[in-house]
Amino acid sequence: MGALLTRETDLRQSQEEAQYLTFMLSGEMFAIGILGIKEILEYGQLTSVPMMPAFVRGVINLRGAVVPVIDLSARFGRHNAEVTRRSCIVIIEADSDGNTQDIGLMVDSVSAVLEIARSEIEPPPAFGAKIRADFISGMAKVNGAFVIVLNVDQVLSVDEMTLLSEASGPALATPS
Amino acid sequence: MSTSLDQALQTYIAEARELLEEMEAALLRLESAPDDAETLGAIFRAAHTIKGSAGLFGLDPIVSFTHIVEDILQRLRDGNLAVTAQLIALLLECGDHMQQLIEVVAVQGGQLDATAHAHECGLRERLYSYQQAVTEEACMPVVHAPEPTIEVCDEQHVSSELWHISLRFGPQVLRNGMDPLSFLRYLNSIGSIQRISTLSDSMPPMDSMDAESCYLGFEIELQSDAERATIAETFDFVRDDCQIHILPPHGKIAEYIEMLQQLPEDFSRLGELLVSSGALTPQELERGLAAQENPSGNQPQQLLGEILLEQRVVQPAVVQAALDKQSQLQEQRSREQRYVRVQADKLDELINLVGELVIAGAGASLLAQNCQDEALQEATSVVSGLVEEIRDGALRLRMVPIGDTFNRFQRVVRDVSQELGKDIELHISGAETELDKSVVEKIGDPLMHLLRNAMDHGIELPEVRQAAGKPSKGNLHLNAYHDSGSIVIEISDDGRGLDRQRILQKARERDLISSTATPTDAELYNLIFEAGFSTASAITSLSGRGVGMDVVKRNITALRGSVELDSQPGLGTRVRIRLPLTLAIIDGFLVGISQASYVVPLNMVQECVELSADDRRATRERGYLNLRGEVLPLIFLREHFNIDGSPGRRENVVVVRCAEHKAGLVVDELLGEFQTVIKPLGKLFSTLRGISGSTILGNGAVALILDVPALVLQITRQASHAAQQPAALSICAR
Structure with a gap:
């Protein structure tokens, strides 16, 4: 399971507790390790990129750098997220082939930063979860309820997403 | 100090690479115009500079090999050797070997491996054979500059047969990254130092000595056949802050005296030193001193320097010629200095910043437009005008002519055509067309591949060409020009063209087109850029494996460019690459x-x-x-x-x-x-x-x-x- 965590969290594995950012998506609570997170932005001016799969929401200008934004809800195979007053973009440093790339993750709302003890996190269920099993790094118990801890490397795997857009691209590209 | 030396070495490596490229280009030029003295001179200068600078860094393997090459080139220049295709081929190989030497010895600081060493020995032997051939033929002594006169018994001249070099290094020499010893080492490569005396007179007492300053001086007796200019060049790097006197064999006593006067040390002590080192005989020294005290009888106060001046005035033509030459040299030097070497990443950084400036400027003018303040709008419009100019200027810094890339292919075409037994000439046009350096770097490989393809598959063997009623010599054209904001590079040959039927058959085999479709010629020809598409029936070492053309296309697409192909059966093929001028x-x-x-x-x-x-x-x-x-x-x-x-x-x-x-x-x-x-x-x-x-x-x-x-x-x-x-x-x- 250690391999599923980011390198930074590996260093902390020996420690008892790690910090997680929790956020809401379609009424469900999710958590991601805090070490890969660079900043959290209010959902704002976004340019959509045509002919990309639905989960690529578009690109934003992050202080002069063009950063892609992933619609997490659509990435889970659900409908596109609605933009609300509380919508946020979480900027995450993702690793792809040794190169780091900033990727934005669009979520419904950001909740809190929690310290969760490793003992409180259970391995992902083999079946029964509503999202892909390889997206789940573990199930954390927070105040008696389960929170899904996401495997960010897998959710934001640039290689996989590139393959997906390649598959969906030509279909959209041929005009009716 | 070590860092500046390191930097100097890096500069040397970069320069040496450039010089080798120049040398190669010049050698290829020489092949078509064997009598061109200017080209020969360029080759010689390149080899000479590489050797000279290598000596400064103590890169002995480079010096010793290049020395032989330089010697052959000198003979060529003097007309003692004739330019032959064989010799040029040998010199080209030598150029390659020098390249290897620089990579191994200068860049990695290592030694040649056994195979390379064996290769060098082979080259040396072949070079020696030329050297010997010459020495047998050319018994006539080479006439040098008038300096080494042969009147030994003249009272005006010293009898020593050695060059006398008097060196006083300036205190800054060490700080400037120069090692005095390397100069001595280099002198040994153009002659042999017979005697050397070290002068430490200017060395201050221990407590006031600065460890980073150089206080040394040398008096050297050198045996060498080199000309004065060659010896003088040794000290090019330190000429400005050192006192250097070079006196030829059998030089005038007066010159010795003048030198002695100019040197900081005690006159008589130095005189004795020279006598003891054999540069002067005691009699000569006495005569010189006497002459100084009573130079021409009635003008006892005249200084020796003035006497010499008078002597020079006697031959104004000689002086004028010398002055002209000097100013020419200076002019050449200043032309060279008009270039500034800048690290590529500094330039990239600048261009990135200019990019940000453009964006920020656009933001500012947008805000100004929303205000009703006319003065502000005026000001921002001036700023954006300037920003635009800065942008163009910054981008121009990175523009380089494509000619250098093109010229590299002369050698490739020469080698490959020989290997294939074909007679192919490469014609280059539009070499001055400029494009972004980052594009130039990435276009070399695709071009190389296309050229090899054209030579291997396009142009036929001479017999086939003659049978088809074409001249036996095949022609390859490389052309570049600007067109609507892009640069177009054309590679065309007058070979057999593409085989439409074979491509169609292959495309159907591979299911690239349906068996009923009738694609246009253009569509069909461009299929050869698909992965794994090769129609060559025999795979040669050069091409035909079907990898390559798709890589070519991918590389060009990655540069936001496009490639298309046009072919006339029996008449030839033309590939046209279209690239954006800049990537920024x-x-x-x-x-x-x-x-x-x-x-x-x-x-x-x-x-x-x-x-x-x-x-x-x-x-x-x-x-x-x-x-x-x-x-x-x-x-x-x-x-x-x-x-x-x-x-x-x-x-x-x-x-x-x-x-x-x-x-x-x-x-x-x-x-x-x-x-x-x-x-x-x-x-x-x-x-x-x-x-x-x-x-x-x-x-x-x-x-x-x-x-x-x-x-x-x-x-x-x-x-x-x-x-x-x-x-x-x-x-x-x-």
Whole structure:
């Protein structure tokens, strides 16, 4: 399971507790390790990129750098997220082939930063979860309820997403 | 100090590489014009400089090998050796070996491995054979400059047969990264030092001595056949802050005396030193001293320097010639100094900053436009004008002529044609065409591949050519020119052309086209850029494995370029590569569709036409516009990109041109010109077609840059498929 965590969290594995950012998506609570997170932005001016799969929401200008934004809800195979007053973009440093790339993750709302003890996190269920099993790094118990801890490397795997857009691209590209 | 020495070494390596390239180019020139003294001189100077500087860094393997090469070149220059194809081939190989030596010895600081060493020995032997051939033939002594006169018994001249070199290094020498010993070592490579005396007179007491200063002086007796200029060149690097006197064998006593006077040390002590080292005989010294005290009888006070001056005045012509030569040298030097070596990443950094400046400037002028303050608007418009100039200037810094890349291929063509037993000549034109350095670096390999392909498959063997009624010598043309904001590189040959039937058969085998379709020639020929497509029946060492052409295409596409191919059976093939001039900043034309903005590279925009209400319905059905009697295929970007929302109140057509294709992009709004700083979209968007990048607008929003060539290609392909049925569109499909 250690391999599923980011390198930074590996260093902390020996420690008892790690910090997680929790956020809401379609009424469900999710958590991601805090070490890969660079900043959290209010959902704002976004340019959509045509002919990309639905989960690529578009690109934003992050202080002069063009950063892609992933619609997490659509990435889970659900409908596109609605933009609300509380919508946020979480900027995450993702690793792809040794190169780091900033990727934005669009979520419904950001909740809190929690310290969760490793003992409180259970391995992902083999079946029964509503999202892909390889997206789940573990199930954390927070105040008696389960929170899904996401495997960010897998959710934001640039290689996989590139393959997906390649598959969906030509279909959209041929005009009716 | 070690860092500055390291830097100096890096500069040497860079220079040596350049010199070797020059040398190679000059050698190839020499092959066609063997009597060109200037070319020979260039080759000699290149070898000489490489050797000289290598000596300074103590890179002995380079010095000793290059010395032999230089010797041969000297003989060529003196006319003692004739230029033959064999000799040029040998010298080319030597050039390669010097390259290897520099890579191994200077860059890695290592030693040659056994095979390379054996290779060197082979080269040396072949070079020696030329050297010996010459020494036997040319018994006539080479006439040197008039300095080493042979009147030994003259009272005016000393009897020593050695050069006398008096060196006083300046205190800054060590700080400037020079090692005095390396000069001595180098002297040993052009002659042999017979005697050397070290002078430490200027050494201060221990406590006031600065460890980083040089206090040493040397008196050297050198035995050498080299000319004065060659010996003097040794000290080129330290000439400015050192006292250097070089006296020829049998030099005038007066010169010795003058030198002794100028030196900081005690006159008589030095005189004795010279006597003891054998440079002067005691009698000569006495005569010189006497002459100084009583030079010509009636003018006892005249200084020796003045006497010499008078002597010189006697031969004004000689002095004038010397002065002219000096000023020429200085001029040449100043021309060289007009270039400044700048690290490429510093330049990249500058261009990135200029890019940010352009974006920030656009933001400022947008804000100014929203204010009603005219003075502010005026000021920002001046600023943006200047920013534009800075941008162009900064980008020009990175522009280099493509000629250097082209010239590299002369050698390749020469070698490959010999290997294949074909007679091929490479013609280069448009070498002065400039393009971005980052593009130049990446275009070399694809060009090389295309050239090899043309030589291997395109151009036939001489017998075949003669049988076909063509001259036996094949011609390859490399041409470059600017066209509507891109650079076009053409590679054409007069070989056999592509075999249409074979490609068609192969394409059907590989299911690239259906067995019933009848593709156009252009479509068919461009199939050879597909992965794993090779029609060569025999695989040669050069090409034919089917890897390559697709790599060529991929590399060119990665540079936002395109490649197309045209072929006439029996007459030849032409590959045309079209590349953007720069990868950083372009002039763009901003268009709007619904809320989104898109940038069209301005140099592809021909004109803009408003689509009238009547036209709108009709064009939407037809898919093309009648533009002054011309058929203009349209791309409805809203539909093409699946953008939500209904079409705006009015629509406009932006007429774009790419190569010989024209198309119209249907958009809602025309927003005007915009300086576009290209920001790559990253790997996630690598599969996206029709969008080549992004940029940031003045208001901070991201706008996408349209990949016009890809869009136009797509629309013309569609049109040509549709042309199976009726349609006047086939014009656009070529």
